[in-house]
Amino acid sequence: MSSPADPVPAADLARLHVAVLAWFDDEARNLPWRGGASPWAIMVSEFMLQQTPVQRVLPIYAAWMERWPTPAALATATTGEAVRAWSRLGYPRRALRLHAAAVAIVDQHDGDVPTALEDLLALPGVGAYTAAAISSFAFGGRHVVLDTNVRRVLGRIVRGEQFPAPSVTRTERDQAADLLPAQDAHRWAAATMELGALVCTARSPRCGDCPVADLCRWRAAGYPAHSGPARRGQTWEGTDRQCRGRLLAALRASSDPVPRAALDLVWPDAIQRERALDGLIADGLVEAHPAECFALPG
Secondary structure: OOOOOOOOOOOHHHHHHHHHHHHHHHHOOOOOOOOOOHHHHHHHHHHHHHOOOHHHHHHHHHHHHHHOHHHHHHOOOOOOHHHHHHOOOOHHHHHHHHHHHHHHHHHHOOOOOOOHHHHHHOOOOOOOHHHHHHHHHHHHOOOOOOOOHHHHHHHHHOOOOOOOOOOOOOHEEEEEEEEHHOOOOHHHHHHHHHHHHHHHOOHHHHHHHHOOOOOOOHHHHOOOOOOOOOOOOOOOOOHHHHHHHHHHHHHHHOOOEEEEHHHHHHHHOOHHHHHHHHHHOOOOOEEEEEEEEEEEOO
């Protein structure tokens, strides 16, 4: 039996590619940022999908793209409009960064999402993962795209691990690069992502529906339990993030500046509320107005 440290044999690698890509052809969800979507549509989806489930993204994405179908359209909006339209997706600084990226695309790239990886990386809010994803899905680039789902799929198939390490390791990235097919690497990225989202899930993997169950080293080893640090879910109740969300929701609900007294009603802990409000102002998500009133940025 192969060790998890062994590379995938060439014959198995070819079978892996064929089986996963064929499964993707048959089972991929019909998502609006697939099937010939514009580079801008793909870029918007990548910003919205960061740490946010697809079902939460879909309605807000549809409204966003109807309102701002191009970078130029978003660039003419105010940052406050972008934050308001971001609604309850969470991590609203992404809205500010997407707006700043749209302005940069208009100013530096004639309104077209750039194709070069280095130009993508230079855009506000675009890190290594997002640049690789945009290049792959919008322009057919050949890059390692390691989101949570892909990391889990490859970790189980190649290393026999139930879950990957908390952060991407050099070994993990090198193994993912070795697994890239010579052709259709962008489809491979999308297919492994979809396999992790629909079949090779974190809590209840459906191994009977997996197209490469016979190649999976985690399955072959008898599904060994995760041996690394305990995986902890993100807390939400009572956190500063929840408080910030409540404050932003109150501001989004009003077209006029909101008095401090009204904001005091949305969160009972005065110290935490003030800390959250100060943070929102520092992040550029909220502006202070005269008479102790606050609003989304203009």
